[in-house]
Amino acid sequence: MAGASRGESRGIAVVGASLGGLRAAEQLRAAGWHGAITVFGDEPHLPYNRPPLSKAVLAGHALAAGTELRRRPSVEDVEWRLGSAVTAADLTARTLTLTDGSVHMYEGLVAATGVRPRRLPMPGGPPRHVVRTLEDSTALAAGLAAGARVSVIGSGFIGCEVAATARTAGCAVTVVAPETEPMASALGPHLARALRLRHEARGVRFHMGRLATELTPEGCVLDDGTELRADLIVEAIGSLPNTEWLAATPGLDLTDGILCDAHLRIGGLPHAVAVGDVARFPNPRYGPVPRRVEHWSVPGDTARHAARTLVAALTGTP
Numbered sequence: 055m056a057g058a059s060r061g062e063s064r065g066i067a068v069v070g071a072s073l074g075g076l077r078a079a080e081q082l083r084a085a086g087w088h089g090a091i092t093v094f095g096d097e098p099h100l101p102y103n104r105p106p107l108s109k110a111v112l113a114g115h116a117l118a119a120g121t122e123l124r125r126r127p128s129v130e131d132v133e134w135r136l137g138s139a140v141t142a143a144d145l146t147a148r149t150l151t152l153t154d155g156s157v158h159m160y161e162g163l164v165a166a167t168g169v170r171p172r173r174l175p176m177p178g179g180p181p182r183h184v185v186r187t188l189e190d191s192t193a194l195a196a197g198l199a200a201g202a203r204v205s206v207i208g209s210g211f212i213g214c215e216v217a218a219t220a221r222t223a224g225c226a227v228t229v230v231a232p233e234t235e236p237m238a239s240a241l242g243p244h245l246a247r248a249l250r251l252r253h254e255a256r257g258v259r260f261h262m263g264r265l266a267t268e269l270t271p272e273g274c275v276l277d278d279g280t281e282l283r284a285d286l287i288v289e290a291i292g293s294l295p296n297t298e299w300l301a302a303t304p305g306l307d308l309t310d311g312i313l314c315d316a317h318l319r320i321g322g323l324p325h326a327v328a329v330g331d332v333a334r335f336p337n338p339r340y341g342p343v344p345r346r347v348e349h350w351s352v353p354g355d356t357a358r359h360a361a362r363t364l365v366a367a368l369t370g371t372p
């Protein structure tokens with residue numbers, strides 16, 4: 055932090071300006087926090103909805119601008135610091151360091167930094183796409199011309215949704231994944247098989263039980279030697295939690311997300327909580343082992359709980 059400018063204390067800092075960050079700000083107000091709230095987001099946009107990115111926006115049926123999430127009047131006075139990534143945090147001194155080197159002091163912290171796409175570990179290939187941001191979705195949509203050959207690597211939710219959207223656009227679509235059936239872990243074998251048959255009836259070709267081992271300018275090579283010709287590749291092989299900005303904080307468990315207690319507190323600290331995709335927490339619905347859940351409803355649910363935890367700690371109320 056040498057040479058860094060030191061800002062004044064600004065109430066509660068929320069890191070991540072997406073669904074979780076927005077819901078956290080709203081729930082902090084609902085929980086009775088009247089002080090300042092500053093939300094830092096590395097994307098240039100106000101919070102927007104991601105589900106349409108693999109559906110209506112990708113299909114060209116919805117405008118990117120239409121995905122912006124409605125903000126409740128209670129968060130009108132929230133300060134949005136967009137295009138402003140947090141690079142480090144000191145949870146003891148209660149400071150955040152931003153990309154420009156400036157330092158922001160806070161009283162309470164909400165971590166809402168979500169996840170990013172996991173990438174295939176090899177170089178090369180035809181144009182490669184992922185779908186996480188508005189820019190990702192519009193870039194991929196531009197490549198989904200009728201007749202384009204699209205190889206989707208990964209057969210989870212996003213892989214299957216992209217395959218369906220690309221096929222509807224008239225692309226020749228193949229899906230490659232190591233599992234026996236698409237989305238088998240989420241749906242179970244019978245429903246997963248039915249899903250595959252439905253995709254196949256619409257013309258999607260599957261290479262299940264296979265890995266992509268090499269990317270070439272012409273497409274990809276599978277572990278059985280099959281060469282798939284593709285004009286573009288979509289990498290849909292899962293996600294990685296955005297926790298690097300907390301890596302220097304001693305005592306935190308950042309294995310697959312930020313480990314929280316049942317009140318969403320980070321590292322047992324009363325003034326730091328996590329919400330949304332990045333939070334790994336014990337949830338009686340799924341058993342005693344803490345886990346992350348990447349589902350649209352989780353940022354809202356965790357924000358409600360985390361906001362109560364944080365406001366109670368900062369105001370000294372039960």
Ligand SMILES: Cc1cc2nc3c(=O)[nH]c(=O)nc-3n(C[C@H](O)[C@H](O)[C@H](O)COP(=O)(O)OP(=O)(O)OC[C@H]3O[C@@H](n4cnc5c(N)ncnc54)[C@H](O)[C@@H]3O)c2cc1C
Pocket residue numbers: 069070071072073074075094095096097103104105106107108138139140141166167168169170185186187212296299329330331332347348349350351353
């Ligand atoms: C294509 C797609 C389709 C989906 N479809 C569905 C669906 O149909 N149903 C469903 O239930 N769920 C769906 N989801 C999942 C749902 O969108 C997520 O669960 C939700 O967006 C999680 O919100 P979040 O705020 O926790 O994380 P994110 O939305 O990932 O937001 C985190 C934000 O923090 C920012 N950030 C990260 N690091 C930093 C940093 N150091 N400093 C500042 N900012 C940072 C990120 O850039 C991002 O803007 C979909 C997701 C995607 C990508």
